[in-house]
Amino acid sequence: MNAVSLLFDRHQVFLGEIMSRDGGLERVLLNAEGERQVGPYLSDWQHRGVPIVREVIQVTHGTHTDVFYQERIPVRSHEFWTALDRWSARHGMVLLRLPAECMTTWEGMLRLPLGDGERFSMIVALRAADDGHSAWHAAVSSAIHAMETKDPTAKKKLLELKKMTAGGLMKKLQTA
Amino acid sequence: MKERFGAPQEAPRNTVEHLGLSPALLEAYTKELMVTEKGKQKRSITLSVEEWRTPHGKIPPTAEMYLVSKKTADGYALEFRAMHPEALDEEDLSTLLGDAMPRAVGVERTPKTQAALEKVLLERRRATVLREIGAISDKGIRTVCEHVVTQSVDEKLFELPVHDHGSDMLYAIHRALTDGSHVALPEMKRAIHRFGLEWMGWPKTEQDRIRKHLAHSTAHL
Numbered sequence: 001m002n003a004v005s006l007l008f009d010r011h012q013v014f015l016g017e018i019m020s021r022d023g024g025l026e027r028v029l030l031n032a033e034g035e036r037q038v039g040p041y042l043s044d045w046q047h048r049g050v051p052i053v054r055e056v057i058q059v060t061h062g063t064h065t066d067v068f069y070q071e072r073i074p075v076r077s078h079e080f081w082t083a084l085d086r087w088s089a090r091h092g093m094v095l096l097r098l099p100a101e102c103m104t105t106w107e108g109m110l111r112l113p114l115g116d117g118e119r120f121s122m123i124v125a126l127r128a129a130d131d132g133h134s135a136w137h138a139a140v141s142s143a144i145h146a147m148e149t150k151d152p153t154a155k156k157k158l159l160e161l162k163k164m165t166a167g168g169l170m171k172k173l174q175t176a
Numbered sequence: 177m178k179e180r181f182g183a184p185q186e187a188p189r190n191t192v193e194h195l196g197l198s199p200a201l202l203e204a205y206t207k208e209l210m211v212t213e214k215g216k217q218k219r220s221i222t223l224s225v226e227e228w229r230t231p232h233g234k235i236p237p238t239a240e241m242y243l244v245s246k247k248t249a250d251g252y253a254l255e256f257r258a259m260h261p262e263a264l265d266e267e268d269l270s271t272l273l274g275d276a277m278p279r280a281v282g283v284e285r286t287p288k289t290q291a292a293l294e295k296v297l298l299e300r301r302r303a304t305v306l307r308e309i310g311a312i313s314d315k316g317i318r319t320v321c322e323h324v325v326t327q328s329v330d331e332k333l334f335e336l337p338v339h340d341h342g343s344d345m346l347y348a349i350h351r352a353l354t355d356g357s358h359v360a361l362p363e364m365k366r367a368i369h370r371f372g373l374e375w376m377g378w379p380k381t382e383q384d385r386i387r388k389h390l391a392h393s394t395a396h397l
Contacts, residue, residue, distance in 0.1 A: 053275045058235075065246055066245040066280060067243070068242060068243040068280055070239065070241055070242075
């Protein structure tokens with residue numbers, strides 16, 4: 001099964017998209033900032049794999065001891081996405097899996113005049129919407145259209161999107 | 177073969193210094209790991225670097241480093257073993273300290289532990305870069321490079337007004353400090369080496385000019 005994940009750094013700056021199939025790496029698309037922060041690691045992953053920590057329990061003379069060792073997960077392994085998720089967390093980054101039907105909405109969000117934090121909050125709120133993806137898609141498309149046609153309602157539509165974001169985040173907090 | 181930017185040659189083998197880590201900053205990190213939500217020190221952690229022993233049992237024979245966690249009366253005793261401790265890069269240490277250690281002592285990472293870990297890794301990176309700069313023969317050029325290290329650590333915007341001999345080396349030093357990847361550090365080493373070779377071929381007048389130019393172009397940092 002194909003999946004798309006969005007990668008953000010600790011300041012909520014968007015770095016790129018990672019496409020995986022059945023957990024293994026399919027494709028990586030990094031923007032300029034993503035190339036700077038993640039690019040150097042990419043070639044290492046392709047050669048050696050993504051570092052991950054495994055835990056085993058050793059029993060010696062009746063005593064249980066926890067042992068942790070590093071293993072490298074090949075990019076084509078079904079464990080790649082999990083390893084990448086843990087690598088991201090260790091480096092202060094966030095990996096957000098996005099349903100396929102939300103990709104167009106996300107691409108629309110990239111075209112709107114939003115700050116990094118605003119865009120990040122918006123995608124978090126979108127992911128939390130159980131059945132409101134179509135409402136988000138409509139709202140984003142409407143805001144883009146207003147912006148591109150220099151419609152006077154463009155600012156209002158952007159504000160409505162930000163209200164949707166606030167509502168979505170509140171709902172996520174309440175259900176967490 | 178993996179390039180080695182390891183610990184000082186003079187540090188005894190089975191020590192955290194041999195891994196290139198500051199004992200003081202590492203202690204601050206382990207203390208942060210064991211602080212409760214109310215700010216109290218829950219337990220203590222001791223990390224020791226032990227002689228390599230071939231893994232056995234459930235640990236795969238290909239494992240080149242592992243951490244053994246033992247509970248003690250007042251906390252945890254962690255024993256770290258690596259086949260080539262001096263060859264561990266920042267990513268390996270990030271995995272050990274940032275992933276294995278918290279799990280070994282049963283705690284979750286927090287922004288505070290992340291910040292403390294970054295201090296440990298950044299100091300190692302700084303010490304590694306300074307060690308490479310120490311090999312530059314000219315005192316004036318060495319001083320300029322050390323100045324770039326100080327400013328890069330402060331994360332100021334790094335830009336040289338005019339590109340000239342030595343500029344590539346300074347940019348490589350800045351990148352090595354802000355990006356601890358296995359790519360940036362070897363690139364810096366190559367840039368320093370290239371500059372050193374070119375330096376030997378320049379006449380004294382050109383050396384004097386370049387020295388003054390680099391000092392002037394980094395004075396604003």
